[in-house]
Amino acid sequence: MIKKLLKFLLTIIIALVVLFAIYCAYVFISYHRIDDMTALEIENNSSKDVLEKDTSYTIASGNLGFGAYSDDYSFFMDGGTESWAFSKTAVYNNINGSIDVIKSLNPDLILLQEVDLNSTRSYHINEKDIILENLAKTGTDKISTTFSINYDSPFLMYPITQPHGKTLAGEFTISSVNISKAIRRSLPIEEGLSKLIDLDRCYAKNYIPVEGGVYLVLYNVHLSAYTTDPSTADNQVKMLNEDMLAEVEAGNYVIAGGDMNKDVLGDSTKYFGTSAKDQYWAVAFPEELLDSCFTVVKPVDPNNPVPSCRNADSPYNENSFVITIDGFIVSSNVEVSESNVVDTGFKYSDHNPIYMDFKLK
Known part of the structure; x- marks a missing residue:
């Protein structure tokens, strides 16, 4: 026996x-990586063909957190409990809520990150379609768009009780002026086993015509946060800098925006009174790696500072660690008049949207 x-x-x-x-x-x-320099499909439906110089424009950016991160949500990879959005209804509510807030800014350009196309964690809902339907309802669908995949993962069997599953997600760029060309650039990522859990990091590079025969080269960026080798994060910024510099030298305008996953304020704790003691990833954005013709635009009102991101180790509360890791980088021929964070109380995502008002000089 x-x-x-x-x-x-x-x-x-x-x-x-x-x-x-x-x-x-x-x-x-x-496991695979998408080829560098991959041409992106462009969907043009705008009646505008060029941006004008010395004209005020607004750009908005937001990490949508795959439609899961309402203020009562915590994520297992951040030390929380959930691996999926609470429900299909929650996904629709959070995506539409975020887009409604961004639309209230009347932006001419929109950069979105963590938009799922077909993922277990968001019930295989195509969030790009939700966004387009939302824009169509208010007549703001005369736009040009591109989508760049930065996460096409195999099925993750963890956590066992609710496996995170397979993920297909990326960066969604929306322009009120028709985009002429768009390219996906693959960023350096971790080697070894770490590459299996990090995103297939990239940025989307969109060429938008400007009167006079030049372009605004618009970069939709989502850099790495958690890297075992700090040089990986630095190499991402170095690559972005070299790419942007080549466009400036070609006579173009440059704006990069999105989730930089580094403290763009330098030290957010001075603004928000929180401690970064246990947040080893919350380091300053390495501005020293950028050429002198670029400026990091810090979205903040010093008199009423609002963070752009919260830690998702627990539902949002007054003791949550907060920081600003979303921002913009502009070339010297771009004049910025204002940049700030929209305070949503993290109602729809673990990121608050940011915006910037600018002119092309």
């Missing part, structure tokens, strides 16, 4: 080991 029991247990253990080996093989075989 004991021998039969031991044989049964051994069989179970061997089966589990084999299944685990098969799963590991699946993850490694499925």
Whole structure:
């Protein structure tokens, strides 16, 4: 009887080991990176073909948190409990809520990050379609758009109680002026096992015509936060800088915006009275790696500072760690008049939207 029991247990253990080996093989075989310099599909539906110089424009940016991060949400990778959005209804409410806030700014350009197309975590809802439907309802659908994939992952079997699953997500760029050309640039990422859990980091590079035969080169950016090797994050900024510099030297205007995943205020704790003691990722954005013709635009009102991001280790509360990691980078031929964060109380995402008013000189 004991021998039969031991044989049964051994069989179970061997089966589990084999299944685990098969799963590991699946993850490694499925892993791939999208080729650098991939041309992006452009959907043009605007009646405007050029931006004008010395004209005021507004650009907005927001990380939508795949439609999950309402203010009562916490995420398992940040130390919280959830791996999926609470429900399909929550996804629709959060995406539409975020877009309604951004639309209230009447932006000419919109940069969105963490927009899911077909992911387990967001019930396989195409969030790009939700956004387009929302814009169409208010007649603001005469736009040009591009979508850049930065997360096409194999099925993640963790946590066991509710596996995070497979993810297909990216960066959505929206312009009131038709985009002429768009390219996906692959950023440096971690090597080794770390590459399996990080995004396939990239930025979308959109060429928008400006009167006079030049372009506004608009970068939709989502940089890495958690890297075991600090040089990886620095190399991402160096690559972005070299790319932007080439466009400036070609006579173009440059704006980069999005989730920089670094403290764009330098030290957000001075503004928000929080401590970054246990937040090893909350380091200052390395402005020293940028050429002198670029400026990091810090979205903040010193008299009434509002953070752009909260830590999602627990539902949002007065003790939550907050920081501003969303911002813009502009070339010297772009004149900025204002930039700030919209205070939503993190109602729809773990990021508050940011905006910037500017002119092309």
